[in-house]
Amino acid sequence: MYEKDGEKYFVVDGHVHYWNAGPDNRNKYGKMFIDCFYGYHSSLSPEEYLWDEEKFAEYSEEAMMHDLFEIGYVDKAIFQPTYLLDFFPNGFNTTAQDAVLAEKYPDRFILNSSFEPRLGELGLAEFEEKHRRYGFKGVKLYTAEWHEDSKGWKLHDYWSRRYLEKCQELGVTNIHVHKGPTIRPLNRDAFDVADVDHVATEFTDLNFIVEHVGLPRLEDFCWIGVQEPNVYGGLAVAMPFIYSRPRYFAQIIGELLFWLDEDRILFASDYAIWQPKWLVEMFVDFQIPEDMQGEYGTLTPDIKRKVLGLNAARLYDVEVPSEVPQEEPVMAGSEPEYPERPL
Amino acid sequence: MIAEATVLDALSDVRDPELDEPITELNFISDLRVGEDAVDVTLRLPTPFCAPNFAYLMAHDARETLLSVPGVREARVVLEDHHTADEINAGMASGLGFENTFSSFEESEGDDLEELRAIFRRKAFVSRQEKLCRMLLADGCSPAELAGMRLDEVPRSGAKDKYLSRRAELGLDISAEAPFLVDPDGRELPDDAVMQHLRFARVTRLSIEANAGFCRGVLAARYKDVPGIVEKEAML
Numbered sequence: 001m002y003e004k005d006g007e008k009y010f011v012v013d014g015h016v017h018y019w020n021a022g023p024d025n026r027n028k029y030g031k032m033f034i035d036c037f038y039g040y041h042s043s044l045s046p047e048e049y050l051w052d053e054e055k056f057a058e059y060s061e062e063a064m065m066h067d068l069f070e071i072g073y074v075d076k077a078i079f080q081p082t083y084l085l086d087f088f089p090n091g092f093n094t095t096a097q098d099a100v101l102a103e104k105y106p107d108r109f110i111l112n113s114s115f116e117p118r119l120g121e122l123g124l125a126e127f128e129e130k131h132r133r134y135g136f137k138g139v140k141l142y143t144a145e146w147h148e149d150s151k152g153w154k155l156h157d158y159w160s161r162r163y164l165e166k167c168q169e170l171g172v173t174n175i176h177v178h179k180g181p182t183i184r185p186l187n188r189d190a191f192d193v194a195d196v197d198h199v200a201t202e203f204t205d206l207n208f209i210v211e212h213v214g215l216p217r218l219e220d221f222c223w224i225g226v227q228e229p230n231v232y233g234g235l236a237v238a239m240p241f242i243y244s245r246p247r248y249f250a251q252i253i254g255e256l257l258f259w260l261d262e263d264r265i266l267f268a269s270d271y272a273i274w275q276p277k278w279l280v281e282m283f284v285d286f287q288i289p290e291d292m293q294g295e296y297g298t299l300t301p302d303i304k305r306k307v308l309g310l311n312a313a314r315l316y317d318v319e320v321p322s323e324v325p326q327e328e329p330v331m332a333g334s335e336p337e338y339p340e341r342p343l
Numbered sequence: 344m345i346a347e348a349t350v351l352d353a354l355s356d357v358r359d360p361e362l363d364e365p366i367t368e369l370n371f372i373s374d375l376r377v378g379e380d381a382v383d384v385t386l387r388l389p390t391p392f393c394a395p396n397f398a399y400l401m402a403h404d405a406r407e408t409l410l411s412v413p414g415v416r417e418a419r420v421v422l423e424d425h426h427t428a429d430e431i432n433a434g435m436a437s438g439l440g441f442e443n444t445f446s447s448f449e450e451s452e453g454d455d456l457e458e459l460r461a462i463f464r465r466k467a468f469v470s471r472q473e474k475l476c477r478m479l480l481a482d483g484c485s486p487a488e489l490a491g492m493r494l495d496e497v498p499r500s501g502a503k504d505k506y507l508s509r510r511a512e513l514g515l516d517i518s519a520e521a522p523f524l525v526d527p528d529g530r531e532l533p534d535d536a537v538m539q540h541l542r543f544a545r546v547t548r549l550s551i552e553a554n555a556g557f558c559r560g561v562l563a564a565r566y567k568d569v570p571g572i573v574e575k576e577a578m579l
Contacts, residue, residue, distance in 0.1 A: 032391035032426050039390055043560035216361070216554030219466075219546040241553065244560065248553045255546050 001321070002073035002308075004284050007301045010324045012312035013068065013077040013276050015176075015211060015236040015268035018101055019093040022058035030087035041273050044240035049275050059272055061101060069108060072269075072276035075309065076318055078110045080140035080176055080211075086147065099134060110316055112138040112176065115166075117159035118147045124166060131170050137316055138174030139167065140211075143195070156198040164203050174315050175199075176209045176234065179217070191217045193224055200228040207315055209266060212237040213256060222259035232315075233260060235307070236270035242282045250288045254296030262303045263329040266312050283308065302327045345414045347377050353412045354384070357404045360460055361397055362555040363467040363509075366405065369555075370562060370569045373423065381417035382409050387424055389561035395427040396456055399441050402431055424565075465527040468509040470551050473544035475502045476524070486537040495519035 002009040021034035038056050055063075068074040079098035083091050091097060095113040102111035113136045115127045144152045153160060155177065167175065179193050193214045200208045213233035214221025225231045233256055241249040256265050267283070269276040284304060288296045305324065313320050320326060354375075355367045366372060366386070374385035384405055388398060402420045409418035420435050422428045427445075434444030441456050476489055479497070494517065497503055511517050515529045522531050524540075532540050563569040 029426060036390040036392050039561040039564045043564035044557075216550055216557070218550040218553070219543065222546050223543075241556075245553070245556050248549070248556060251549050252553065255549060258542075259546070 001075055001324075002280050002284060004281075007284075007305075008324050009073075009280070009284060009301075009305055010309040010313065010320050011074050011076075011276070011280055012267065012309040012316075012318065013072075013074045013269050013271065014209075014234055014266040014312045015080050016064075016068065016077045016271040017080065017082065017093045017273075018061075018064055018098055019082070019272070020058055020090065020097065021088060021092060025088050025090050027087060027089070030084070030092075033084065033087050033092075037273055040237070044244050045274060046243055046278055049278055051272075056272065064101070064271070065105070065108075067275050067277065068271060073280045074276050076110055076313075076316075077108065077271075078112060078138070078312065078316070080112055081114050082140065082142060082178075083114060083116070084142075084145060086145075095130060095134060095136075110137070110318070112136050112140050112174070113172075114139050114141060115163045116145075116147065117153055117157060117163050118150055120159055124162065127163065127166060128170070131172065137172060138176060139172055140176040140178065142178045144178075155195040156202075161199070161202070164199060164206065168203065168205060173205070174207050174209060175203075176211055178211050179214050179221070193217060193220050196231065197224045197228065200224065200231050204230055206230065207232060209234050209315075211268075213252070213265075215252075218252065218255065222255060225256075225260040225264065231260075232264045232266060232311075234266045234268050236268035237273075239267070239269065239279045239283070240274050242279065242286060246286070247289060247292075249286070250292055250296065253299070254288060254292065257296070257303070261330055262306050263311055263314075265307045266315075267308045280308065344379065345377050345382065345412065347375065349412060350375065350377055350382055350409065350415075353408050354405060357401060357408050359397065359558075360400055360463040360467075361394075361551070362558060363463075363470065363551055364555055366401055369559065370566075371401070373566070380414055381419070382412075382415055383419045384409065384421070386420065386422045387562075387566065388422070389558045389565060391424060391426050393425065395425075395431065395445070396441075396459055398422055398425060398427070399431055399434070399444065400456055400460060402435055403441070406435060464509070464512050466547050466551065468506075468513055468527055469544045470548035471502070471506040471509045472524070473541055473548045475500075475506045476541055476544075478502060486541075487534045489524050490532055490534045490537050492523040493519065494521050494523050497523055 002011055021030060026034065034057050038053055041056060042050060068077050079102060081093055081095045081098055083094055085091055095111065098111055102109040111134055113130055113134060116123050119126070141155070143155065164175070177196055179191055179196070191214070193210060196208055196210055207230050209232040210221055211234040213235060215238055221233065225233065238249070238252050241252065269279055286299065288298055302325070306327065310320060310326060314329070351367060354372065355365045357366050358364060359366060359369055359371070362369065371386050371388060372384060373387040376383040386402055386405065402422055406418050406420045409415050422431045425431070430444055434441070475497070478500070479489060507517050513527060515525065524532050524537065526532060526540070
């Protein structure tokens, strides 16, 4: 819980990792991958929050509990597993790795899992078994992950749809999709969010949370978000702009509020890439600059409360303490009347 | 002997297709050696996992551009610190083309990169147009006036030059009497669609600019000779 100027904020960090990318658990691609993350961390964090590369590759349970819950104001954190088994022999942060902490601190963590459609029928049974064991409500999908000869897949591939049907059946309603800094496919655009559009239309009872709000294809994401009421935006990676590029951050938030609405934007730190403490503090203090307010309006404490925690709490049936005021969802969308897609 | 300034000037025409900025300004050139009739260029990118398709396009474009400089008979372009550096460098050295360079990768679907390039040319066009319209609206033009303008009625500026160059790349008419405000297919916009069009164009521009800022920052974190981006912008 965070409190400032008499306002209370319930904080759900929608995207955290407990990864192992140490020297014993990575090949040359794994090393490049964690170097890439370290680049994000070191380029967009305030100096006092910078870690060295060694700690960044492999941090302790104590560090994580401290950064999130002791000083970071987080009430609940959602584990989003990222397997990357071709880069990290024991996995980068698998459901099983995350479950160690989630089971030790059940009131703190929400454990999500993942599926791998390229495992076909066999994987489907394993997925069901995993659900029986962990009982998750969400999955994190990484469509650009390598698997044997394949360097990626699409959400509307046949086997992916079979797994999404299984999610419907099991009550796994929150489908987090990583559309962000990745690698493949080679001759298409790896950030392309078009496959989200297909499945959001087909699976209307599932929620699709596009991580990193589709950046750097924000326009494509907004276009999908305005048409599909079950598409949400996760702010991981967009959040840290609040420190280094506050005017860009204002525009990103402003556009999301215009094209989606205040009920479909979810706060996330992407811990350990960034730490929630400074993100939460800066977000609560943040306002759209005056010269942009004509275009974007202002951020009220109610909007900030929704983004910081209430929206995710709704998706995950998390009980919010009664001392935190809860506005009704508007669920409007802006629905601009384009005759056709403008680009 | 070829002048280094001439070579750099030529390379400033090579853009990152995603970020719509010259590779020279993005600090993507880490080394440049100019000899009698040969040029060696080393390229670097913000992360080892930057998209290989865009990396390939930049390396390819740099090589083509260098070979068009008078006096240059040989141009060698090498990409460093990248997960597909070996493939791309081999492809560049033997002039294989993208398809053959990545033929061992399953997800290469047989298309060449022209389709991808076209998507980003359209985005760059829309983004440059929005920037220019923003300036014109700030100077007092109404949306209806924008819709009625001819190209020669738009005052000269750096922003207009960039808009015209992106427009020409799409193969659209850039003659003086051509209508100024057209969509990426060259169709004129009705008065009442201008603001909607610009509303969407604005997100495209924002996306490209925010991405460019992100990439600059990550590059600076990776290579210490590159200036960082953390600028505490005035919030008012």
